[in-house]
Amino acid sequence: MSYEALGDDDLPLKLRLMGLLWNLGWFVKPNVKLYRYQEGKRTTATFTDIDVLAIKLLPLQNPITAVCSAKSGKESDSAQIFWLSGVKSYFGASVAYYLRSKASLLTAKALCQKLDIIPLNEEQLQIMEERFRVRSEAVSSQLDLDTFKKIHDIFDGLKKIKLALYNYITERYWIDPINNQLLRLITAMKDLEDLSLDLGHKIYLRYYLSALFAIPLYRLVQTMVTVPSNVVRAELETALMGGELARSDREKMISAVKSYLREFAKLSTTSTIEIEKGIDFDSEFKRLIGDLSDLVISVVEHYPQAVYLPRMLDELAFQVARKPEQAARIEKVALPDLSQTDWKYAAKLTRDLLIFLQRIGALPSMESLM
Helix, strand or coil, X not given: CCCCCCCCCCHHHHHXXXXXXXXXXXXXXXXXXXXXXXXXXXXXXXXXXXXXXXXXXXXXXXXXXXXXXXXXXXXXXXXXXXXXXXXXXXXXXCEEEEEECCCCCHHHHHHHHHCCCEEEEHHHHHHHHHHHCCCCCCCCCCCCXXXXXXXXXXXXXXXXXXXXXXXXXXXXXXHCCHHHHHHHHHHHHHHHCCCCCCHHHHHHHHHHHHHHHHHHHHHHHHCCCCCCHHHHHHHHHHHHCCCHHHHHHHHHHHHHHHHHHHHHHHHCCCCCCCHHHHCCCXXXXXXXXXXXXXXXXXXXXXXXXXXXXXXXXXXXXXXXXXXXXXXXXXXXXXXXXXXXXXXHHHHHHHHXXXXXXXXXXXXXXXXHHC
């Protein structure tokens, strides 16, 4: 995800498409860059970028992912459609939308149908905007150009101060496995504390990262809906370690290191080594697992409403961007309003998630900022 494209001629069209998808229940982000990573490291090569990425969470099935191209210029339709088909395949997306500002897509329709891409022109977009924009939810639900510019400034500040963190949340996050996403976002939120960013910008980024955190959290919860509460903790530990095989390898490595140090301690005459205390790999991890298992159980209890979590937190982030003067009070200002909408059950889950992040030190309490 990137908010860099302020001078992009296609930006107004992208924002309209994002607004439509948001109102239809999608979690949306602009300009997701796909960089090439080799052996876990970012290279200088970029594959491409997705104009709009949209994710919809549904109970008892994998998230639906949409990749979208929004073009207002004179690009070749066939070239763009083939490009979009390749991006859809590479990203493993469920659906692809090709939006063009020109009046007719008749020549591209057959190719889109062949490649399983949904074509839209600006007239069709306007019809859907008129039909679907009005909803019962009393939320702003739109990314207008002014808000985009404010978010651009926030991310630009982060990019200048902490490039590695910026690269992760705008690029690597989207291709990481679930366990890496969860653990890295926790450290990312902790990293924000020491950065010389404006307080309102920090608060925005915390909500933004919380929204990103909610997506792999929901996917993790999907694997736990049939798991008895008394074994949730063990299942979580295995999942965060990357599966049974990775967990077994990790435990063998820890055992081997401890055995080596015990032998070394026998030969050492100048110092003593407290093996169990000195090589306590698991203490912080186990504390995290304990708090996370409580959160997962809470989410499971309201599982159908948990689909709203990423969008709820994104809405809080948007409201911080729009009203930075209320940033430190946004939970008290916004959550009561949101709880009166179709998202009312998600309001409790949002609080539970934010309390979890505060408990593990990833977020300061809002009271401490007031």
